[in-house]
Amino acid sequence: MSEEHTTEARILEAAKKVFITRGMAGARMQDIANEAGINKALLHYYFRSKEKLFETIFREIAQRFIPRMTAIFESDLTLFEKIEVFSSEYIDNVMKNPYIPLFVLNELNKQPDTFVKQVWGDKKPNIEKVVAQINEEVARGNIKPVHPLHLLMNLLAMCVFPFVAKPMLQGVTGLTNEQFTMLMEQRKKEVPRFIIESIKK
Amino acid sequence: MSEEHTTEARILEAAKKVFITRGMAGARMQDIANEAGINKALLHYYFRSKEKLFETIFREIAQRFIPRMTAIFESDLTLFEKIEVFSSEYIDNVMKNPYIPLFVLNELNKQPDTFVKQVWGDKKPNIEKVVAQINEEVARGNIKPVHPLHLLMNLLAMCVFPFVAKPMLQGVTGLTNEQFTMLMEQRKKEVPRFIIESIKK
DNA sequence: ACTTTTGTTAACCATTTGGTTAAACTAAAA
């Protein structure tokens, strides 16, 4: 517990919480102020406007999540290793911040032009390496023929989707939170197993 | 083109459009009124409040999408057929209304207790039949051992995710809308192929 | 010591927003 807790940090913390749970449109500056335990005017002292504050939060979140996920793709691991490591790391990561994916997807959909480019304007994720790697494995006859983009979409989809659909899944299955967590824990092995089983020869 | 176009219908049409694109929190009654080409007071004449109107829209949407998707699971098709039909039907369906899934997931997450139960309060989707079917196929040794819930999550994830992540995917890959559509068209065959390839013996 | 800068607050302001009211209009019934 390092207790710096400067005012700006408290604001960012509060803003992150409120923005993530309520979204840009649903968040209220007053709520953020309350959550941070400060006056509302102080928000505008540190961050000129709601948009500025949101932008700060959004970029911080997006740039802490996306690079970590693409770093694995850019590494020197084998394809199967990448699939395994990605699933495990990513699901682990999201389990600690389950509301991030929907938040990002949502705001990205609502304001594509504003954010999409700014998110990875400088550090556009380089998936070409994995794509080449997949094509190569196919060419060598190590795995069955598969469109790289579909494969990557499948991987990402299977890791992320359960979290954004959690309320729906719980509505259908009646799963408790604990059961859901256990299911996601299993999933760290299940997803790569499922994928590899599908493409291996 | 049946041109009844009663005022109420125009309102519902406009509200659906605005709510889906902006979400409950982001939608403005005035926008809906403008979109419907009527006075704002008329909205309240037909639907007492914003919440009432939203509820109407949300339930209409959810109850037209979800039952259609579960009907396939409850049918008498073989497991492989179900996987194939579901993928094809569902992707087709979402291609015609690409913003629906994120809208539903989003509002379902923001107001779980309010909607989750009301959506399928009366017609809770019965996935037990497919679950039993999957277990049976495993027991008979027709497919490899697989946890039914994971399998169903995988199927749903692979069908839905690309649409909710479209801006992200386009940001990464630079895909045009036409290319994206083509990719989704392929996907109607690719998803079941991928899944069946994984579980078949 | 005092002056300048930085941090913080209460009170305030303008606009937006969901919602209401009363009056006007329309069309069909009496």
Place this chain on the structure above:
DNA sequence: TTTTAGTTTAACCAAATGGTTAACAAAAGT
């Protein structure tokens, strides 16, 4: 032709909301 019921509008209202101002406290220079 007058009622009457439903439909539509302009004008209005109160609350909420993003943002500002002026005063004040606390550090930081000098």
